[in-house]
Amino acid sequence: MARRRSNPLALAVLACLSEKPMHPYEISATLRTRGKEQSIKLNYGSLYSVVESLAKQGLITAQHTTREGRRPERTVYAITEAGQAELEDWLSELLSTPAREYTSLEAGLSLAGALPPDEVARLLETRIVALRIELGALERAGEIGAEMGLPEIFTVESHYRHALLTAELEYVQDLVARIRNGTLGGSKLWRRLHELRAQGLTFDEIMADPVGHLGEEARALLPHDRQN
Amino acid sequence: MARRRSNPLALAVLACLSEKPMHPYEISATLRTRGKEQSIKLNYGSLYSVVESLAKQGLITAQHTTREGRRPERTVYAITEAGQAELEDWLSELLSTPAREYTSLEAGLSLAGALPPDEVARLLETRIVALRIELGALERAGEIGAEMGLPEIFTVESHYRHALLTAELEYVQDLVARIRNGTLGGSKLWRRLHELRAQGLTFDEIMADPVGHLGEEARALLPHDRQN
DNA sequence: ACCCTGATACTCGACTTCGAGTAATCGAGT
C-alpha cells in the first residue's frame, strides 16, 4: 500500500477529520470558511476520489450514512489511528523537507529565449503591474483579519505567500531593468539570434557557426572539444 | 478544441520543435542537456502523451518515421504555423500573468496548527538546514556555469529559483524565531489547544467555549453574533 | 568471445485530476 502523498487535499481531509468526524461536503465547507482553499487546491471531483482512496488505505473509515428527505445520502467519515499517524508524518515532511516545486514563471523564464528580448521585457512589465495589485490585495486582506482580532497563526500561509510574491516582484523588476539596459549577460547574443531568425535563417544554420553569427558570447555554446 | 495549457512540458516541446524537427526522445535529450528538466517536469509517459495531444490539436505534425535495425521506430515531428503561434501566445501568458501556485510549504503552513508549536519550530529548523544546503548547491552550479563562460540568459531560471529560496529561508527563519519567543500572535492559544487535546479533550468540547478554554485570543473564533 | 553497463527509444495500464452536470432543499423577496 504505497501511499503516494501527492495531493495535499488528502492531508487537509485528514486534518479536518482529526478534529471530528465529517462528511465530505462538510470538509469542503470547513476548508472554505477557514480560507484554506487559497493554499490547497480544492475541487469536488478530487475531494471525493481522495476520500475514497484514504478509506481504501485504511486512514479513514466510513462511520455511517444518513439521508434527509430525498437528498443525496451523506457518508460521515472518521479518522483512524493509522490516519492520525499519517497526518502527523506527512505534515512533518511538508514542513521539514523542501520539495522541488515547478512554478510557471520558472518554466516561462527557462524558455524565454524563444521570444525576443524586448518582447520579454514588455511582458514582464505587465507582470509587475499584476504582482503589485495582488500584493496590495493580500495586504488589505491581512489588515482586515488583524482588525477582526484574528491571531497571526491562522494566516501564516498568506504571510508566506506575501514574502514569496515580494521576492518575485523584486527579481522581475531587476531582470527587466537588466534586459532593457543590456547588463544581462548574453543580451547581444539573444537579440542577434532573433534578428537572424527574422531574416529567415534556421536555427541549425546559426548553430553551425555560433561564434561567427552571434559573436564571442556564443563560444560556450560550442561542443567542448572545439572551444579554443 | 479547448487546449488546456496545463502541462508546461507541452510548451517545452513546442519550443524545441520551433528550432528544428525532432523525435520525442531527442526532445527529451535536448531538454536534459540544457538543464530545462530542472524547471519543467519531464517524464517519458507524459512526454509521449503530450506529443500525441499536440499532434491531435494540429500544433505539430508527424513528418516521417524511421527505423534503424530492430530498434523501436522514431517518429520525427515538426511544428506547424498554428503551433508556432500557440508557443508565442502561451509563453507570453506565462511571463505576463502570475498564476495561482500551490506550493507544498504553503499547504503545510496552512495546516501546521494540527501539530504543537514546538514540534513545528523543530521541523522548520530542519528545513532551514536543507534550504541552506540547496542554496549552496545552486550557487556552486552558478559559479561553474560562469567559469565556463555560459551567458546569464541561459540560467535566469536558476537565479529566479535562488531568489525564491532565499525569500523562503528568510521567512522561515523569522517564523521560527517568533514561534520560539512567543511573539507570533496566537502562540498561547495554539500551545494551550494542544495541551488540552493531550489531556483528552475533544476539539468540539474546546470549541464549545473557546475563550474559556483558550483565553482571550480565541474570541475571534466565535461566531460573529456572540463576540462581545 | 563474452558480459555488463549505459544509452536509445518507446509502451502500457493503473491511478488521479478535473469540472461540468444533476438534483433536491431552503429562504428571501414579490
Add this chain to the structure above:
DNA sequence: ACTCGATTACTCGAAGTCGAGTATCAGGGT
C-alpha cells in the same frame, strides 16, 4: 402562494499523469 437564486451534496466520464517495464544496440573491459 410562488419563484428564483443560493446552498447542500454528490456523480460521472474524459483527459492527463506517472513510472516501471521492454527491447535493442554500442562500447569497454576481462
